[in-house]
Amino acid sequence: MKNNTVVLTTLNSAWVTPNSVLDLFLTSFKLGNGTRRFLRHLVIIALDEKAYNRCRIVHRHCFALRTHGDADILWFRDPFTRFIPDADFQIACDYYKGSSDDMENNPNGGFYYVKSNNRTIEFYRFWFSSRETYPKHHDQAVLDKIKSHPYISEKIRLRIKFLDTAYFGGLCELSKDLNQVCTMHANCCYGMLNKLNDMKIMLQDWRTFNSLPLKHRNVSIFTWRVPRFCRKSDIEPKQGLCNSHGMRISHSHVWLAGNLISDNVLLLIVDFFRYITGNVITSIPLGYNANTSDAGDIPMFNKVGSCIDV
Numbered sequence: 492m493k494n495n496t497v498v499l500t501t502l503n504s505a506w507v508t509p510n511s512v513l514d515l516f517l518t519s520f521k522l523g524n525g526t527r528r529f530l531r532h533l534v535i536i537a538l539d540e541k542a543y544n545r546c547r548i549v550h551r552h553c554f555a556l557r558t559h560g561d562a563d564i565l566w567f568r569d570p571f572t573r574f575i576p577d578a579d580f581q582i583a584c585d586y587y588k589g590s591s592d593d594m595e596n597n598p599n600g601g602f603y604y605v606k607s608n609n610r611t612i613e614f615y616r617f618w619f620s621s622r623e624t625y626p627k628h629h630d631q632a633v634l635d636k637i638k639s640h641p642y643i644s645e646k647i648r649l650r651i652k653f654l655d656t657a658y659f660g661g662l663c664e665l666s667k668d669l670n671q672v673c674t675m676h677a678n679c680c681y682g683m684l685n686k687l688n689d690m691k692i693m694l695q696d697w698r699t700f701n702s703l704p705l706k707h708r709n710v711s712i713f714t715w716r717v718p719r720f721c722r723k724s725d726i727e728p729k730q731g732l733c734n735s736h737g738m739r740i741s742h743s744h745v746w747l748a749g750n751l752i753s754d755n756v757l758l759l760i761v762d763f764f765r766y767i768t769g770n771v772i773t774s775i776p777l778g779y780n781a782n783t784s785d786a787g788d789i790p791m792f793n794k795v796g797s798c799i800d801v
Contacts (some may be wrong), residue, residue: 499554499651500562504541505683513780515690517549519565522697531758537638563677563686564601564695569657571674575602578652579611582634585663585678587656594639596653600631601661610649615641662689669700669713669788680721689718 506512513535520533534552537543544554573589574581583602588595605611618634625633643649660666661676675693680686681752693715700713 498529500547500564501536501538501556502542503538504545507537507542507545511544512687512690513549515565515687515694516562518694519567519697522694522701523567525569527710529566548781552587563690565675565677565690565697566670566673567675567697568673570604573654573658573673575595575652577650579606579608579650580614580773581652581654583654583659583661583676584656585661587653589653591652593653594651597663598631598634598638598653599661599663599676599678600634601678602654602659602674604654612642613647614649617647639756662721665715665717667714669697669715670708675715677721682716682721684722689717692717692749694717702731707708 501517517530520530530550531549533550535546536554536555536556537546537558539554543553543555545674552783578591581604582600585599586599590596614716617640618630618637621637622628624628625636628636635648637643638651643651657668657671658673659676660674661678662674663679666672666675677686677690680689691747696713696715696717700708704711710756
């Protein structure tokens with residue numbers, strides 16, 4: 492990973508109390524294999540004042556933004572070796588059908604890998620405009636509606652791939668082999684406390700697995716004890732509920748680790764793509780408050796490449 496890479500994720504006040512989702516999220520980087528180094532590149536986007544204040548206590552790089560969202564991805568391995576080189580847009584799944592090309596896969600906004608190019612810029616514009624076609628659907632449901640649209644496959648010629656749950660798993664469909672898992676998403680879970688408790692169990696399981704002697708890990712049948720609190724019988728998906736989201740920016744690539752959960756965020760992604768492809772973004776980022784006493788600590792989005800001292 493290049494030194495000017497930036498990892499972004501978003502949090503609101505509900506996720507930042509001590510020993511809650513934020514702490515579990517940061518802990519997963521420290522416990523994962525080869526993931527601690529990402530912390531030096533991580534910028535946490537705080538969606539309200541409480542989240543921003545808590546971020547300043549536990550992490551070095553914080554940014555204030557007014558929108559809505561959360562973060563519920565645990566990182567256990569560097570995922571880059573599992574991405575498909577020739578794809579423009581790669582997304583995790585709730586349930587994987589066995590082929591990265593199968594459009595019947597169930598996309599989940601918990602994890603994206605996106606190359607910034609003209610095809611993906613136009614794709615995000617189309618995705619954003621499609622909210623008017625499906626006004627009662629949240630962004631992930633809209634994506635599921637348009638993923639096979641001829642405009643995407645024939646006009647834009649976007650190369651879409653779906654990520655295997657063997658490596659990018661979740662509570663819907665587990666990454667069963669802990670020797671292979673890269674990330675685990677607390678998806679298919681209704682209720683914040685249920686989500687938090689199962690994330691804690693996942694971290695405990697990961698610690699236990701890594702405490703085994705190497706020879707036992709390689710042949711171990713050890714597996715996750717989740718879902719426990721997020722039992723599938725209790726899952727009740729509702730329109731408008733949002734999953735986690737975040738972004739990684741490195742020259743011509745953008746990696747989105749979660750949901751694009753509002754019109755503002757979708758527009759913001761397009762602006763990021765324009766910046767990465769060479770167009771200068773001169774507007775102040777959404778949520779930036781020039782009057783705040785902390786304004787000097789908040790990096791401009793059009794300076795995203797320099798907002799981390801590496």
